[in-house]
Amino acid sequence: MSVWAAFFAFLIFPGFLFASVAGLLAGWIDRKVTARLQWRVGPPWYQNFIDVAKLFYKETILPKGALPAFFFGMPLLALAGATLATTIVLYSCFYPGNGFVGDFIAIVYLALLPSVALMFGGTASANPLATLGASREMKLILSYELPFILASSVPILKSGYSIRLADILVAQQGRPFIASVSGVLAFLVALLVIQAKLGFVPFDAAEAETEIMAGPYIEYSGKALAMWKLAKAVLTVGLPMLLVSMFWGGLGMTPLGMLAGLGKYVVVLVLVILIKNTNPRVRIDQALRFFWGPVTIMAVVSVVLALLGK
Amino acid sequence: MGLKENILSRSIYVFHASSGSCNNCDIEIIDCLTPRYDIERFGIQLVGSVRHADILLCTGSCNRQSAPRIKKLYEQAPKPCFVVAFGACGCSRGLFKDSYNTTDPLDKIIPVDLYIPGCPPRPEAIIDGIVKLTKKLRGEV
Numbered sequence: 001m002s003v004w005a006a007f008f009a010f011l012i013f014p015g016f017l018f019a020s021v022a023g024l025l026a027g028w029i030d031r032k033v034t035a036r037l038q039w040r041v042g043p044p045w046y047q048n049f050i051d052v053a054k055l056f057y058k059e060t061i062l063p064k065g066a067l068p069a070f071f072f073g074m075p076l077l078a079l080a081g082a083t084l085a086t087t088i089v090l091y092s093c094f095y096p097g098n099g100f101v102g103d104f105i106a107i108v109y110l111a112l113l114p115s116v117a118l119m120f121g122g123t124a125s126a127n128p129l130a131t132l133g134a135s136r137e138m139k140l141i142l143s144y145e146l147p148f149i150l151a152s153s154v155p156i157l158k159s160g161y162s163i164r165l166a167d168i169l170v171a172q173q174g175r176p177f178i179a180s181v182s183g184v185l186a187f188l189v190a191l192l193v194i195q196a197k198l199g200f201v202p203f204d205a206a207e208a209e210t211e212i213m214a215g216p217y218i219e220y221s222g223k224a225l226a227m228w229k230l231a232k233a234v235l236t237v238g239l240p241m242l243l244v245s246m247f248w249g250g251l252g253m254t255p256l257g258m259l260a261g262l263g264k265y266v267v268v269l270v271l272v273i274l275i276k277n278t279n280p281r282v283r284i285d286q287a288l289r290f291f292w293g294p295v296t297i298m299a300v301v302s303v304v305l306a307l308l309g310k
Numbered sequence: 311m312g313l314k315e316n317i318l319s320r321s322i323y324v325f326h327a328s329s330g331s332c333n334n335c336d337i338e339i340i341d342c343l344t345p346r347y348d349i350e351r352f353g354i355q356l357v358g359s360v361r362h363a364d365i366l367l368c369t370g371s372c373n374r375q376s377a378p379r380i381k382k383l384y385e386q387a388p389k390p391c392f393v394v395a396f397g398a399c400g401c402s403r404g405l406f407k408d409s410y411n412t413t414d415p416l417d418k419i420i421p422v423d424l425y426i427p428g429c430p431p432r433p434e435a436i437i438d439g440i441v442k443l444t445k446k447l448r449g450e451v
């Protein structure tokens with residue numbers, strides 16, 4: 001892969017441009033499904049595009065006492081990390097057989113980058129509520145990473161110790177991993193983890209809008225806030241798509257298979273939205289107990305089952 | 311109407327600041343988000359932080375305690391930010407006009423762009439006010 005091809009993949013397709021457009025549309029699905037569940041009509045499909053475009057016309061404020069390099073650098077780092085993770089996931093989906101050895105591990109690391117950036121950005125903004133949100137985000141990362149790594153080792157085990165996403169996709173060609181007991185368990189664990197990674201209710205204690213006023217985002221305005229929104233939009237594409245690739249066979253290459261892949265993505269997204277809309281926010285200690293308790297046990301069981309070949 | 315005005319008038323984030331209201335206005339604001347009126351159809355959302363806001367919505371008569379805070383909130387909001395005086399108290403101090411504690415009406419403290427009178431204003435009145443504000447944003451008034 002040449003340098004230009006890599007730049008094209010990162011910036012245009014399937015990277016930044018494609019992923020952010022798809023992510024803003026996914027954000028619309030989120031708002032629309034939420035509205036329908038609440039018996040409302042909901043916003044038009046282009047609402048999220050206008051929301052982000054509007055932020056570029058607004059003043060970008062640097063609060064007194066904030067560190068400019070960290071405060072403005074962290075949204076860019078989050079966007080870069082989210083885009084890179086999403087690009088690697090989508091590249092293996094759209095160009096089957098491509099990708100480098102160990103890209104699966106790189107994705108697991110890169111998907112963590114937006115959360116870490118959020119933590120640093122919040123702390124750099126010199127706001128007590130943002131710092132509180134950042135500390136909660138840190139605890140949330142500590143709680144969900146353990147079950148996530150256990151759950152993501154299930155596809156590695158089932159594909160015969162392959163750490164390349166393309167090989168994991170090839171191993172699922174006949175029968176996706178979700179069609180087995182260990183696959184279902186690991187899928188459920190990973191679904192709960194991406195709920196927390198995306199910062200959705202019930203695991204949104206870090207950015208609780210009604211409690212600590214958007215937490216680490218509290219001081220962000222204008223273009224910096226737009227960067228956060230784009231990073232979140234890109235992750236909304238990347239993480240459910242990672243789940244679809246890990247357990248559910250990814251995208252097919254025929255037009256019908258593409259459509260089926262899109263359907264799988266929407267199903268995972270709507271599952272996340274349904275969990276979001278039917279649960280109250282849990283406290284951070286409850287989230288920690290939940291992830292280290294039942295979820296980790298479920299993940300360990302699925303790993304053992306995968307080792308036994310179930 | 312330019313692109314900027316069009317975009318600004320289609321995505322309105324509202325920060326709701328209660329400067330000592332009796333809660334009736336606050337309840338009516340929430341009414342606008344319910345299935346019957348659903349103003350999210352027009353891209354209007356309540357946000358938690360004033361840094362994200364396009365509109366500072368002030369309910370209640372500004373008393374001595376809250377007046378400096380409202381001023382601070384207005385200074386913290388990213389511009390362009392519009393101020394809406396909400397309810398009889400927000401518009402003119404209403405019942406508390408002669409109170410020792412409410413020395414200035416809201417529009418003497420910060421510049422107000424829109425008044426929505428009523429005690430409390432009905433959701434229909436709120437939507438009417440929003441339509442007027444969007445017209446003002448687009449330069450049609």
